[in-house]
Amino acid sequence: MGSSRRKLLLILVGVLLIAAAGWGLSTRLLSPADEAARRTAPKASLVTAAVERRKLVSTVVVSGTLEYGSPLPITLAGVVGGTATLQRVTRPPSQGRLAEGSLLMEVNGRPVYALRGTIPMHRTITPGTRGDDVRQLQKALRRLGFGGPTSGVFDPATVAAMTRLYARDGYEAQLPTLADKQTYDTLRKAVQTARETQATEQQALDQGRDVLPLKVKLDNAKAGKKAADRALKEAEAQQLTPEDEGKLAAADSTVRAAEEKLAEARQSLDQARNQPTPTPSATPQPQTTTDTRLLELKVTNAQAELDAAHQSYGRILEEARQGREKRLDDLRKAVRDARDVLVTAQQALRQARRLSPTRLKVADAAKDVTAAKTMLAEFTRTYGTSIPPGEIVFLPKLPALVQKTKVKAGQAVEADVATVTSSSFMVTGAVEPTEADLLREGMAASIELDSGKTYPATLTAVGEKAKVPGDKAAENGAQPVLITPKSMKGLNGLADSTVTAKVTVGATDTAVLVVPVAAVVTAADGKARVQVEYAPDRTRQVEVRTGLTADGGVAVSGDLKQGDRVVISGA
Numbered sequence: 275m276g277s278s279r280r281k282l283l284l285i286l287v288g289v290l291l292i293a294a295a296g297w298g299l300s301t302r303l304l305s306p307a308d309e310a311a312r313r314t315a316p317k318a319s320l321v322t323a324a325v326e327r328r329k330l331v332s333t334v335v336v337s338g339t340l341e342y343g344s345p346l347p348i349t350l351a352g353v354v355g356g357t358a359t360l361q362r363v364t365r366p367p368s369q370g371r372l373a374e375g376s377l378l379m380e381v382n383g384r385p386v387y388a389l390r391g392t393i394p395m396h397r398t399i400t401p402g403t404r405g406d407d408v409r410q411l412q413k414a415l416r417r418l419g420f421g422g423p424t425s426g427v428f429d430p431a432t433v434a435a436m437t438r439l440y441a442r443d444g445y446e447a448q449l450p451t452l453a454d455k456q457t458y459d460t461l462r463k464a465v466q467t468a469r470e471t472q473a474t475e476q477q478a479l480d481q482g483r484d485v486l487p488l489k490v491k492l493d494n495a496k497a498g499k500k501a502a503d504r505a506l507k508e509a510e511a512q513q514l515t516p517e518d519e520g521k522l523a524a525a526d527s528t529v530r531a532a533e534e535k536l537a538e539a540r541q542s543l544d545q546a547r548n549q550p551t552p553t554p555s556a557t558p559q560p561q562t563t564t565d566t567r568l569l570e571l572k573v574t575n576a577q578a579e580l581d582a583a584h585q586s587y588g589r590i591l592e593e594a595r596q597g598r599e600k601r602l603d604d605l606r607k608a609v610r611d612a613r614d615v616l617v618t619a620q621q622a623l624r625q626a627r628r629l630s631p632t633r634l635k636v637a638d639a640a641k642d643v644t645a646a647k648t649m650l651a652e653f654t655r656t657y658g659t660s661i662p663p664g665e666i667v668f669l670p671k672l673p674a675l676v677q678k679t680k681v682k683a684g685q686a687v688e689a690d691v692a693t694v695t696s697s698s699f700m701v702t703g704a705v706e707p708t709e710a711d712l713l714r715e716g717m718a719a720s721i722e723l724d725s726g727k728t729y730p731a732t733l734t735a736v737g738e739k740a741k742v743p744g745d746k747a748a749e750n751g752a753q754p755v756l757i758t759p760k761s762m763k764g765l766n767g768l769a770d771s772t773v774t775a776k777v778t779v780g781a782t783d784t785a786v787l788v789v790p791v792a793a794v795v796t797a798a799d800g801k802a803r804v805q806v807e808y809a810p811d812r813t814r815q816v817e818v819r820t821g822l823t824a825d826g827g828v829a830v831s832g833d834l835k836q837g838d839r840v841v842i843s844g845a
Contacts, residue, residue, distance in 0.1 A: 322807050322839035326788045332780040332824035334712060336755055338703025340721070340771045342675055342695035343758065349690050351395040352663030354381035356451040361664070361687040367679045372694060374672040375418040377443060381687055384665060385445050389414040391668035398663055400656035403428040410668065411661075415439065433659045447659045454657065461653055465646040472639035479632045488626050492619040499612035506605040509598075518594035525587040532583040536576035543569040671696060699765050701731070701757040701775045710736055710753035712779045719757050719777040723768070731759045733777050780822050788827040793840040794820060805841035806834065813841055 354361055365380035372378065378388045391410040399408060409426035415435040416422060422435035437447040450458070514522070546566045664687075678693040701721055705713070717733040735756040757775045759765060793804050802820050805813040821829035834840075 320807055320811055320813070320841050321843045322841050323790050323793065325834050325836055325838040325840060326827075327785050327836040328788055329785050330782045330788055330822050330824050330827060330829050331778060332822055333776040333778050334705055334709045336701070336703040336705055336757065336775040336777065338701040338755075338757070338773060338775055340699055340701055340765065340768055340773050342677055342769060343698055343700035343756075344671070344696045345677065346669065346674075346694050347690040348378070348667055348669075348692045348694060350381070350386065350664040350667070350687055352398070354386060354662055354664035354687075355384045356448050356454070356660070356662060363681045363683055363685050363687060363691075366681050366683050366685075367676050367692040369676050369679060372669075372672065372674045372676050374414065375439070378667055378676075379681075379691060381664065384448075384662075385440065385443060386665055386667060387439070388667050388669055388672060388674075390417075390670070390672045392670050393668060395663050395666045395668055399428050399661040401428060401430075401433065401658040401660070402655050408432070411436075411666070428661075436661060437659065448662055448665070449659060450657060458650075458653060458657055461646070461650040465643070465650050468639065468643040468646045472636065472643050475632065475635040475639045479636050485623055485626045488619065488623040492616070492623050495612070495616040495619040499609070499616045502605065502609040502612040506602070506609050509602055509605050513598065514594050515597070518590070518597065521590045522587065522594065525583065525590045529580065529583040529587055532576065532580035536573065536580050539569065539572040539576040543573050669694060698762060699759055699769070700734070701759075701773060702754065703757070703775065704752035704754050707751060707753055710755070713755065713777060717777050717779065719775055721757065721759055722774045722776070723771070724773075727764075729759050729761070729764065731757050731775065734758045780824065782822055782829055786821065786829040787831065787834055787836065789818075789830050789834075789840050790842055791823060791826055791828050792842045794818065794828060794830070802830075804830070804832075804834070807839040807841060 348367075350361075359382070361381050363379065363381055364383050365377075367379045372388055374388065374390050376388055378386045380386065389411065391407075391414060393407045393410050395407070397403075397407075399411065404427050406426065408428050409424055411428075412422055412424045412426070412432055412435075415432070416424065418439065420435040420438045422432045423429065433447070440447045543566060546569050674694040674696060676692050677695045679691070680689070680693070681687060681691050713733060713736045715733060715735060719731040719733050721729045721731045723729075733755065735754075737753050755777075757777065789804060794802050795804070796802050801817055803815045803817050806816050807813050816833050818830040818832035818834065821831070823829075
């Protein structure tokens with residue numbers, strides 16, 4: 275019974291195998307008509323895409339590195355301490371947050387402070403130094419609570435404020451070095467020696483006999499001039515000499531005598547002329563007449579004498595006046611002569627003193643005193659508490675982050691000592707020039723991590739403004755860009771990570787109809803159109819207005835609706 279069943283099973287399997295082989299052979303054997311039909315190309319059909327309604331956003335993609343912003347290498351502006359000996363690090367910078375007024379490092383046991391400011395430290399600030407860098411220092415000291423003015427002058431009040439900053443951290447402000455003190459003492463002694471030399475030479479000049487005869491002549495000339503001035507002054511005050519006064523007195527007496535004589539003669543003549551007329555009598559008497567000719571002659575003579583006396587008085591008076599003028603002329607000439615003698619004596623003495631060797635020594639000694647005083651004053655102006663150029667580092671923004679330290683304790687300070695950055699992240703990258711033309715500072719952006727998580731950001735710089743020292747991304751014509759995240763939350767610990775940033779250069783306000791760019795055709799009339807498939811392989815043209823283009827799609831408006839099929843390509 276079992277044997278019969280096995281035979282039946284084997285027969286059934288054989289039949290199935292023969293049937294399968296026959297069917298397979300039949301599928302490979304075609305008739306000539308079927309073979310021709312198979313080789314004929316299928317009828318061409320249209321390639322379409324659906325019209326979508328969505329918000330369209332155009333972005334520029336930047337592949338960059340997430341790092342702390344604004345890296346700035348720090349170099350000391352000069353020596354630390356008062357001498358230019360080897361500068362050796364005694365406490366190196368440490369990575370981490372750097373606040374204003376904090377200690378950046380220590381060199382030769384002296385502090386190096388970090389202060390906020392845009393003007394770099396470039397010189398030793400000494401007492402009396404003026405400038406914007408001093409004003410910048412003063413403002414920093416006031417922000418730190420140490421007080422002081424903001425005059426731009428490194429005055430005693432600013433020195434006191436700076437001294438308080440040093441004392442806060444256990445240091446002393448930079449006092450004059452031993453070499454400075456020795457220089458000050460040398461200059462002070464030089465002034466003293468020059469003064470002593472000048473006094474000695476002046477005493478020798480005052481006591482010198484080489485100009486004594488000329489001094490005597492000058493004294494005599496002064497006395498002669500004084501006497502001439504006095505004689506002229508007395509002569510100008512005196513109108514008449516005693517001799518002239520005597521002559522005028524005698525002439526005046528003669529005039530008075532002549533006047534008296536004339537008066538007497540006139541009186542006698544008048545009496546003679548005015549005698550009484552005799553009384554007539556019965557007996558005629560012989561008449562007598564008075565002869566007055568003699569009296570008239572006396573009157574005439576007296577008048578002539580008086581006139582002569584007056585003329586003599588006037589002549590004497592004129593002679594006195596002329597004599598006075600002559601005396602004054604002579605005295606004035608004597609004064610001029612005395613003045614000439616005095617001037618000559620003064621010039622002779624002055625020239626002798628100028629040409630005198632002792633005089634020259636006095637002049638040279640005076641010049642030495644002036645030069646010594648000038649040098650001492652110039653040195654004193656900057657003598658006192660100072661700030662060496664290497665003890666302050668001005669940074670544009672504080673607090674900052676010390677990202678890298680480039681020196682260790684014991685090393686000599688020769689170049690950069692550290693690199694600081696801002697405490698916020700930024701993405702540095704580069705784009706092609708054509709894409710850079712689309713970018714504007716302030717555009718919205720997003721930062722995407724490898725995990726797919728995104729963070730909102732802002733485009734902060736494009737081109738030269740975005741250059742970062744040492745960044746090699748912006749090469750071969752590419753334009754550098756800087757993108758700053760709006761928040762640090764979630765980014766801590768991701769420094770130096772590679773990220774993708776997208777900058778939004780355009781976006782529609784709301785959802786719009788979007789078709790593939792390949793679906794839009796511009797006709798000869800300049801109008802844009804699309805072909806809409808309204809039935810299988812049947813289309814109609816629809817005029818559209820295009821808008822924003824992004825990601826291969828373009829915003830359109832016209833006689834379209836969401837879900838319509840537009841032709842991309844077809845027969």
